[in-house]
Amino acid sequence: MEVREKYNQEEWDLLAGTPLLVGAAMSAAANSGVMGTMKEAFANTQAMLGGGEEFPDSALVIAVAQKPNSMAEAKERAAAQRDRLQEQIKSREIKEPSQMQELVIDNCRKAAFLLAEKEDTVEINNYKKWLVSIAEKVANSASEGGFMGFGGTKFSEEEGIFLEKIRNALGMNELS
DSSP, X not given: OOGGGGSOHHHHHHHHHHHHHHHHHHHHHSOXXXXXXXHHHHHHHHHHHTHHHHSTTOHHHHHHTXXXXXXXXXXXXXXXXXXXXXXXXXHHTOOSHHHHHHHHHHHHHHHHXXXXXXXXXXXXXXXXXXXXXXXXXXXXXXXXXOBTTBSSBSSOHHHXXXXXXXXXXXXXXXXX
């Protein structure tokens, strides 16, 4: 059975959408300015699409991170993800970055429970590590608190707090 066949559409949307949301919410956790936000968005995309290379033994991560075969497929996927995200934002009436973080934490918890039902320990751990890796890469891609790209810190206190919330939601303290 292929990985994708284990999940219904709603479950797959959760697993496929959470990595991108983790990076987006981490980007919003602290103000990086315009250039920093662009760096973080790029880091999010690279970390998302690089999942299969980072976790080459994980069929789940490879399936979720599968690169599009064409520009048309990339646009179609992006539009579908945007629509799902907008639906979640609208249904939860999200207006603040903290509310987006709450959505991500909820999705991380749901993904962890879903994976516990359908995957083995290795796949579960790889997916969770991948999510944390995405958050860390986004947080480290731009400085916060500087001026015009100078100074500041690569990993802000706000980002550290959010990363810990992600790790807790995923049950990362339970990983061996």
